[in-house]
Amino acid sequence: MTRSAKKEASRDNLLNQGVSMLMRQGYHGTGLQEILDAVNIPKGSFYNYFDSKEDFGAKVIQHYVDPFITQLTTHLQRSEPDALGAIQCYFDELVAELEKNDFKGGCLLGNLMGEIGDTSPLCQQSLQTAVTRYRDLLQSGLVKAQQQGTVRTDKSAVEMADLLINAWQGALLRAKIEKSPAPVKQCCQDLLGDFFRPPASG
Amino acid sequence: MTRSAKKEASRDNLLNQGVSMLMRQGYHGTGLQEILDAVNIPKGSFYNYFDSKEDFGAKVIQHYVDPFITQLTTHLQRSEPDALGAIQCYFDELVAELEKNDFKGGCLLGNLMGEIGDTSPLCQQSLQTAVTRYRDLLQSGLVKAQQQGTVRTDKSAVEMADLLINAWQGALLRAKIEKSPAPVKQCCQDLLGDFFRPPASG
Numbered sequence: 001m002t003r004s005a006k007k008e009a010s011r012d013n014l015l016n017q018g019v020s021m022l023m024r025q026g027y028h029g030t031g032l033q034e035i036l037d038a039v040n041i042p043k044g045s046f047y048n049y050f051d052s053k054e055d056f057g058a059k060v061i062q063h064y065v066d067p068f069i070t071q072l073t074t075h076l077q078r079s080e081p082d083a084l085g086a087i088q089c090y091f092d093e094l095v096a097e098l099e100k101n102d103f104k105g106g107c108l109l110g111n112l113m114g115e116i117g118d119t120s121p122l123c124q125q126s127l128q129t130a131v132t133r134y135r136d137l138l139q140s141g142l143v144k145a146q147q148q149g150t151v152r153t154d155k156s157a158v159e160m161a162d163l164l165i166n167a168w169q170g171a172l173l174r175a176k177i178e179k180s181p182a183p184v185k186q187c188c189q190d191l192l193g194d195f196f197r198p199p200a201s202g
Numbered sequence: 203m204t205r206s207a208k209k210e211a212s213r214d215n216l217l218n219q220g221v222s223m224l225m226r227q228g229y230h231g232t233g234l235q236e237i238l239d240a241v242n243i244p245k246g247s248f249y250n251y252f253d254s255k256e257d258f259g260a261k262v263i264q265h266y267v268d269p270f271i272t273q274l275t276t277h278l279q280r281s282e283p284d285a286l287g288a289i290q291c292y293f294d295e296l297v298a299e300l301e302k303n304d305f306k307g308g309c310l311l312g313n314l315m316g317e318i319g320d321t322s323p324l325c326q327q328s329l330q331t332a333v334t335r336y337r338d339l340l341q342s343g344l345v346k347a348q349q350q351g352t353v354r355t356d357k358s359a360v361e362m363a364d365l366l367i368n369a370w371q372g373a374l375l376r377a378k379i380e381k382s383p384a385p386v387k388q389c390c391q392d393l394l395g396d397f398f399r400p401p402a403s404g
Contacts, residue, residue: 029230166372
């Protein structure tokens with residue numbers, strides 16, 4: 001490995017460890033030293049990559065959301081003629097993943113919005129950016145579905161994307177305390193399968 | 203004050219302080235000593251009321267939800283002939299309260315579901331109880347509204363109550379990071395003002 005590839009690997013290691021620890025223990029429950037110990041990186045090196053624990057948290061948030069953006073983008077590109085079906089497939093995959101993990105964890109964005117969304121300005125900014133990237137992508141999928149006639153057009157795609165994100169976040173919290181997929185499945189059924197559909201003609 | 207009244211007052215003091223600190227700093231960010239210092243109660247006395255920090259957290263959750271149950275019950279009783287209007291009034295009050303507090307805090311239930319909903323069994327149980335009490339009350343209001351013809355009857359009241367709670371929790375998280383009432387207002391408008399309404403008869 002070149003020196004810069006090594007550096008990149010260390011940074012990625014730290015971020016992956018951050019995602020997993022913040023998910024399990026929350027922001028305040030995770031000490032910096034604990035993260036360093038887990039990846040075996042000295043404190044000095046940490047500060048080569050991040051300015052502070054707060055800066056680290058902000059970067060972890062973006063690192064966490066990246067694969068979701070990629071996964072949804074792939075679905076939307078693959079199912080060109082059926083954007084609503086692509087969105088449904090994507091959420092089905094998330095539900096399956098959640099069941100595999102016994103409903104532990106939930107969504108790091110939701111957890112951190114709750115814990116530090118109004119106390120850490122850096123993380124607040126990063127959460128806003130992450131949610132907006134995600135919302136814009138969902139919105140573009142819903143716009144396509146509107147054009148394809150599978151989603152109602154009397155509500156804006158951005159309003160529906162926001163509602164879907166919010167209901168999904170709340171449903172994930174419920175799934176977590178109830179250890180059941182019912183809340184997240186119901187959320188998709190209520191919105192994608194009912195509220196977002198155009199009125200039956202006829 | 204009698205001795206038992208004093209004891210009750212100390213317990214209430216601790217619980218009120220708990221609500222405010224857990225809201226501001228999260229469960230892991232709040233040390234027991236910090237709470238004791240704030241209410242000027244020695245550690246020994248704390249253990250007269252609570253078995254552990256976790257037990258305290260579980261009791262704080264119930265203490266937090268009590269006034270919301272009372273507030274919604276009052277609305278539902280007051281507006282006997284218009285249950286949907288009563289539910290809307292209740293949420294309007296919550297939105298106004300949120301604006302007054304500059305969208306800080308959000309909902310302690312949502313925050314703690316995210317932070318410790320799957321790691322503290324005692325708090326998980328307490329969160330389940332709190333959410334179920336709240337959901338059952340909302341459900342009873344929606345059943346009345348169905349009987350009064352203001353809410354659709356092709357979906358069950360319990361399903362709608364769950365969706366409302368989940369979307370509201372997610373919207374509160376968004377309001378918190380965006381410092382805006384738009385997400386919570388939109389949530390009420392989308393669900394109470396649209397999705398829950400019976401189809402317009404033609």
